[in-house]
Each structure stands twice: as structure tokens, then as C-alpha cells.
Amino acid sequence: MILLDTHTLLWYTHKPEELSPAALAAVEKARSAVAYVSAATFWEIALKVAKGQLPYVLGLPGYRHALEKLGFLVFLPVDEFTFIDAVMLKIPHRDPVDRILIATARRKNLKIVSCDPIIRKHYRRTVW
Numbered sequence: 001m002i003l004l005d006t007h008t009l010l011w012y013t014h015k016p017e018e019l020s021p022a023a024l025a026a027v028e029k030a031r032s033a034v035a036y037v038s039a040a041t042f043w044e045i046a047l048k049v050a051k052g053q054l055p056y057v058l059g060l061p062g063y064r065h066a067l068e069k070l071g072f073l074v075f076l077p078v079d080e081f082t083f084i085d086a087v088m089l090k091i092p093h094r095d096p097v098d099r100i101l102i103a104t105a106r107r108k109n110l111k112i113v114s115c116d117p118i119i120r121k122h123y124r125r126t127v128w
Contacts, residue, residue, distance in 0.1 A: 001030070001033070001034060001035070001036065001108075001109075001110050001111070002026055002027070002030050002035050002036065002110060002111045002112070002113050002127065003035075003036045003037070003038065003076075003101060003104060003105045003108070003110040003111070003112050003113070004027070004035055004036070004037050004041070004073075004112075004113050005041075005098075005101060005112060005113060005114035005115075005116060005119065006041045006044045006045060006097065007114070007115065007116075008023060008027070008113045008114060008115075009037055009041060009067075010045070010054070012024075012027050013063075013066075013067070020115065020128050022127055022128060023113050023115070023127055023128050026111070026113050026127045027113060030072055031070075031072045032072075033072065034072055034073075034074050035072055035073055035074070035113075036073070036074050036075075036076050036104075036108070036110060037067070037073050037074070037075050037076065038075075038076050038078060038097075038100060038101055038104050039075060039076060039077050039078050040078050040096075040097045040100040040101065040104075041097070041101075042060065042064065043097065044097040045060065045063075046060055076104060076108070078100055078104070081107065082100060082103045082104050082107055083100070083103075085103035085106065085107060086099040086100045086102070086103040087099070089102060089103060089122075091118070091122040092118070093118045093119070093122065095118075098116060098118065098119055101114075101119070102119060102122070102123050105123060105125065106123075110125070111125045111126065111127050112125065112126045112127070113126075113127045113128070114126055114127075114128060115128045
């Protein structure tokens with residue numbers, strides 16, 4: 001099972017040509033089962049929309065609803081244990097959302113679909 005990094009989710013829904021063949025294959029395979037999206041992903045998307053960095057995501061509630069209609073995405077809340085694990089990670093990554101994604105993937109035994117070089121270096125179960 002897989003956890004989608006924020007850029008993976010955005011690219012899959014808006015620019016699938018940006019995904020690597022392996023990333024696209026992982027997401028397509030998940031369509032017959034399940035792929036996970038962290039609640040932290042929506043926080044990151046909201047921050048980017050507020051800064052004008054994602055002009056193609058205009059309304060987050062509508063985007064969230066469209067994602068739900070895809071039928072294979074499961075949205076994971078972030079609990080206190082995940083936050084604690086994210087802070088305790090022994091990696092040089094300063095991005096709080098990426099730390100939450102790694103902690104979530106470890107806790108749930110998931111692969112992360114991400115092109116982020118720091119995630120790929122410090123979390124062996126990364127697909128790209």
C-alpha cells in the first residue's frame with residue numbers, strides 16, 4: 001500500500017506527465033485497492049494555494065470532494081503519536097509535512113510515492 005506525497009497527488013490529478021513511470025504505475029495499481037493521503041497534505045496544499053503557488057487548485061473543499069469521487073483514496077488523520085514520531089526522526093529534513101509523511105508511512109507500514117530526494121534517501125520504501 002502507498003502514501004502519496006503532496007506533489008504526487010497534485011501531479012496525478014493535474015499533471016500526470018510529471019510523474020515517473022514507476023510512480024504512475026504505483027498510483028494506477030492502487031486504483032484497484034487503496035492509496036493513502038495524509039491530512040497534512042491538505043494543510044500543505046492550503047498553504048501553497050494561499051501563497052498563490054497552485055493556481056490550478058482554486059477551491060480546496062471542491063478538490064477534496066473530487067479526490068473522494070476517485071474512489072480509491074483514503075484520507076488519514078494525523079494523531080499525536082505521528083506528530084511525536086515526526087519530531088523524533090533522525091533525519092536532516094526540516095519540512096514538517098515531509099516529516100509527518102515519513103512518520104505516517106513508518107507507523108502504517110506504507111511505501112511513499114515521492115520524488116523528494118531527502119525522503120528517498122532516508123526512507124527506503126519510497127517509489128519514484
